[in-house]
Amino acid sequence: KNGVVILSTELTPALLREGMARDIVRMVQDRRKELQLDFTDRIALGLQSRDAELLLAISENVKYIKQETLAIECICDSLSGEEEAVRDVAGMTLSIFVKVVS
Numbered sequence: 001k002n003g004v005v006i007l008s009t010e011l012t013p014a015l016l017r018e019g020m021a022r023d024i025v026r027m028v029q030d031r032r033k034e035l036q037l038d039f040t041d042r043i044a045l046g047l048q049s050r051d052a053e054l055l056l057a058i059s060e061n062v063k064y065i066k067q068e069t070l071a072i073e074c075i076c077d078s079l080s081g082e083e084e085a086v087r088d089v090a091g092m093t094l095s096i097f098v099k100v101v102s
Contacts, residue, residue: 021061046097
């Protein structure tokens, strides 16, 4: 009945990178929509950036990104022959490449 709750609102680097991963998932989902993909389509995903912190966020959360976007593979490079979609993630540039995998 009488209790105290203490909540830490400190944003650690790991939490910030997790937030970046969530932003990336949203951007990939938006890209899937732009390409008029079915929600069940499996994809190959290419994520490219020159920012080390963004690349670390991707590598730490690649399983989550793949699961949420239905990606069979996720590489930190471009996918040849696929159109690049450039997005901003926390002030860092990210290139997204999406290819439907049959």
